[in-house]
Amino acid sequence: MTIEPSPLPHAWELYRAGDVQGALRILRRAADALPPAELAPLVRELASASGFDDLAQAAAALVADPEGARQLYDFGYACVERGVSALAVPALCRAMVHQPGRRVLVELAVALEDQGRHAEAVELLQEHDGLTVDWPDRYLLVYNALFAGRLEQAREVFAGLSDPDESWAPTADRIRRILARAAAVPPVDRGDLRGWHYTLTGGLLTTLSSYGFQQGMTGRWAYLQDTFDSCRHGLERLRVALTATGRRPSSVALLPDRDSRILGLAAAQVLGVPTQPYRPGTPDVLVVAYDLDGTDPELRRRLRDRAPGEVLYEHATCWTNPPAVTADVSTLLVRSVVAPWAARMRVTQAHEPERLPADERPAAELADAICTAAGGPDAGDGGTPADPDEVLAAFATRARDTWLTGPRDQVRSPGPVPSSRFA
Template sequence: MLERAAGAGSVSALDAADLRGWQYVMGGTVLGTLSPFGFDAGMTGRYAWTQDSHELCLHGLLRLRAVLAAAEVRPRSVSLLPDRGSRILGLAAAEVLGLPAAPFEPGREDTVVIAHDLDETARADGGDEVVAQLFDRAPGQVLHEHASCWTDPPAVAADSVTFLYQSVVAPWGERLVRGEDGEVGYGEPDTRPEAEIAAEIVAADPKPEEGDGATPSDSDEVLAAFVAGVRGTWLRGDRAGLHSAGPVSSSRFV
């Protein structure tokens, strides 16, 4: 952790608003995006509640590709975790990264393990055992989690995370929708085949939401510069889960 702090301190402020910097120092996690809403109104880059989307999934995968390039990490495959959300996102990741996909196996080297949400992975049949197998890293293995809960962190800290949330609705879950009568309610989950949903993710518009203008610059170049500055300490040690949100505070539901 101290070595990560020394590396991050050379390219990041590590002040009370540096969410990406402190997330890396605490858990070795490269945070791919900052929330474009409410940065100066209590959220500081995190989400409280959000509905995930195909567009954000693709944006996260493109950010992952940029992280791998900046770190000069060259995986040879994508590993699919057993829960439905992770399989969907993993199939999309294989297309975006141009790599073959295969079910996760402990000890596989030079692979990107794709999770939509590790808390959901843990709730899948046999998922607890799979997550436990990710505590110790295999050489060249990168664990990417798209949506990560910051108020109840997963048992392992991913190497790459797209965004941090308190409550999230998956793109294929029961989402809030407005009916023809104007009333808002929960829609039906998307039960289509996983490959079909993955194809929609790959074809989505990855342009991020403009937000409210209060979030600091979070361009691909800013992220790549951060990764280039810390790559010497990335992907080292175990993936011990976080027990604290760290020194960067965010508003939350209670």
């Protein structure tokens, strides 16, 4: 039997070399395989270097008492608060063994949820049902059941919950909208990316990746050097979705970042409507974003609450680190994207890498280039199921009565449809 060497020495080497993020990546991957107290000394150093005094103190306390229930809980809690839930899970699991209780249970469920380990969160909460109350504990069971793809279980548990108080009422409304979307357009199976994307986010996904579908990407992109053809195709698929849902925007609202302005100008031409600067609260406009992560954070916060008839369209939606608001329509789901006019790499005929400079033409000229592009779907590797306009239109038609309801909440999890992350 081969014993794998501990990754901790390498993590320490990266930390001492100044690569804090590299060391943290190793710790995240190794967390479940190592005792929390073995991770704690390096976590203390990483937290101190990042100015996270609460986490540094909790790690130091765990080093001093490796099996203390309170120390394990405090360490796990601080890890969740600082966005490193992968390190919290094993500590909170051990705290549950030493001193099981509702507070530890809920924090562990939250940590598992943060990691996208929804099925594990469901099993945990079911196992310790005697410790739970309706809000937020059994709400966490409902939420994680939904994101684990267990619709019937989510419906059954939610139906049995007591009425929430004012602080939890918006959360309950969010669950009702998710369940209503699932009833209107039920996902076909666990691999139905468009169906689950709509159920969980309320957004219409108009295309599936044409590469790697059968190799684990299931319709999502990992890294994409985008093209003018792809942008034009996305606008044509947007037109299909708008027509099927009976939406006719009065104008295109232009966001201030360059990428979104380019795409917004093109959208106005394709749809035959005028443009105007984006102003929060303007009804019946199409707000166009190339990539919401490239927009101003304060502007994204304003987009959470939609005006009547307003539609938010995003061409490239990040699925591994979703933006603070969920678009009503997305062309594609991608981990990392390079806009067609941005600097990029290509391989020459001599098989050498070559860096191409950014296309600095004015936004209006680049918008014209989108409009004159062929705009057809990429043939890809032939493994992605056929997805003609008729299929998208039928889906959007079924969704029209449950679409554009409620605020545009951020959805941090990709849901039950797996895709390779290449992490």
